[in-house]
Amino acid sequence: MRCLRLGDVIPGMILARPARTLDGGVLARPGLALTDELIGRLREQGLHELWVVPPGSPVPDPTVPEYLDRYGPDFAARLQGVFAAAMVNRTMQNLFLGALGHASDCYRRYRLSDREDH
Amino acid sequence: MTLGESTVLDRLRLIQSLPALPMVVGAVTRRITHDSASSGEIARLLGHDQALTARVLRLANSAFYAPREAVRSPEHAVVLLGLGTVRAIVLKASIFSAFAVTQARGFWLHALGAACAARAVARLGSLGRGDDAFVLGLLHDLGKLALAEHLPEEYALVRARVARDGGLIRQAEIAELGCDHAAVGRFLCEHWSLPYEYRAAIGAHHDLDQAEGEHQPWAACVHIADIIARAMLIGNGGDQAMPILDPRAMRMVGLQESDLGALFAATEKELGKAEVFFTIING
Numbered sequence: 001m002r003c004l005r006l007g008d009v010i011p012g013m014i015l016a017r018p019a020r021t022l023d024g025g026v027l028a029r030p031g032l033a034l035t036d037e038l039i040g041r042l043r044e045q046g047l048h049e050l051w052v053v054p055p056g057s058p059v060p061d062p063t064v065p066e067y068l069d070r071y072g073p074d075f076a077a078r079l080q081g082v083f084a085a086a087m088v089n090r091t092m093q094n095l096f097l098g099a100l101g102h103a104s105d106c107y108r109r110y111r112l113s114d115r116e117d118h
Numbered sequence: 119m120t121l122g123e124s125t126v127l128d129r130l131r132l133i134q135s136l137p138a139l140p141m142v143v144g145a146v147t148r149r150i151t152h153d154s155a156s157s158g159e160i161a162r163l164l165g166h167d168q169a170l171t172a173r174v175l176r177l178a179n180s181a182f183y184a185p186r187e188a189v190r191s192p193e194h195a196v197v198l199l200g201l202g203t204v205r206a207i208v209l210k211a212s213i214f215s216a217f218a219v220t221q222a223r224g225f226w227l228h229a230l231g232a233a234c235a236a237r238a239v240a241r242l243g244s245l246g247r248g249d250d251a252f253v254l255g256l257l258h259d260l261g262k263l264a265l266a267e268h269l270p271e272e273y274a275l276v277r278a279r280v281a282r283d284g285g286l287i288r289q290a291e292i293a294e295l296g297c298d299h300a301a302v303g304r305f306l307c308e309h310w311s312l313p314y315e316y317r318a319a320i321g322a323h324h325d326l327d328q329a330e331g332e333h334q335p336w337a338a339c340v341h342i343a344d345i346i347a348r349a350m351l352i353g354n355g356g357d358q359a360m361p362i363l364d365p366r367a368m369r370m371v372g373l374q375e376s377d378l379g380a381l382f383a384a385t386e387k388e389l390g391k392a393e394v395f396f397t398i399i400n401g
Binding site: 070071083086095 | 284285345348349350351352358359360361362363365375378379382383386
């Protein structure tokens with residue numbers, strides 16, 4: 001499964017995660033084979049990325065796409081912002097480091113490796 | 119001038135439209151809490167509410183559970199899903215639909231993230247009963263919904279304060295209203311006669327001393343889960359800040375600080391199972 005920029009999506013690829021509007025509405029459901037027309041419609045709706053699998057591949061188990069997407073390239077800065085006023089003791093510092101390590105691991109698994117495979 | 123906790127709760131009490139839970143929800147919740155509840159009995163209770171029955175059947179027939187053959191009877195669905203999942207569906211669908219206020223998607227994601235984290239805390243620690251923990255995590259910010267709907271002008275001030283000053287939404291609630299969403303959540307649990315551990319866990323998830331001794335571990339479970347969900351950037355609890363982890367909390371649930379890494383991983387795994395639940399109970 002890969003998260004691709006819309007310009008990199010090729011007709012025939014299968015949608016692996018729901019394509020959603022910003023307010024959560026579902027525009028297209030997983031399992032749908034993407035066509036030029038559908039890709040164009042999704043672009044018109046303001047989408048920039050889609051989670052896809054190659055043509056003919058099974059759609060993986062369901063996972064909320066926001067959970068995969070939440071660790072974008074700015075994850076370290078966002079975590080620092082959330083923890084900014086909370087580094088008051090060693091426990092909280094360890095919690096921050098644990099969260100940072102987990103986010104880094106997820107970013108590598110969900111984002112970088114998919115793009116490298118592609 | 120702040121309103122104060124008694125004023126806020128008095129105003130909620132006076133609101134005639136404060137919703138009552140459907141009778142079937144109370145009955146199902148109480149029976150599932152009782153250890154001797156049977157799937158047949160729960161299915162018969164569910165049968166009084168067609169919409170709830172339909173949701174339970176939809177989830178049981180979904181690709182996630184992948185039954186070998188179609189699940190057509192509520193009893194079969196209850197056996198397949200388990201009593202804890204059925205209770206989560208019933209409470210989530212009923213309680214949150216009782217509020218008309220539209221919440222941002224981030225609110226639901228945070229609730230579901232806390233639910234997944236609470237299940238991980240309960241399973242990795244000594245509490246067990248992961249499904250109960252899931253429900254508590256899902257409902258822990260119930261008070262925010264009631265405040266946003268029934269005191270909209272006052273709650274707008276709370277949001278404005280968070281936007282202006284940063285910090286925790288709980289601190290802004292106390293500054294503007296004189297009480298926080300946890301106290302309101304406890305009040306709602308009492309209003310709906312939910313099990314006592316719900317009142318304790320939801321009412322004390324920011325201050326463990328607000329829970330009586332035997333219920334403190336459940337409050338600690340939700341306290342940790344809320345923090346884990348925030349640390350994993352799951353959804354939005356109304357602010358972009360981090361509460362301080364109570365130093366007693368991990369011990370209360372049978373875990374150590376060194377288990378935090380395992381909690382992150384276990385919560386991530388739980389999230390992978392969450393979409394079907396999220397979609398169907400909102401559908």
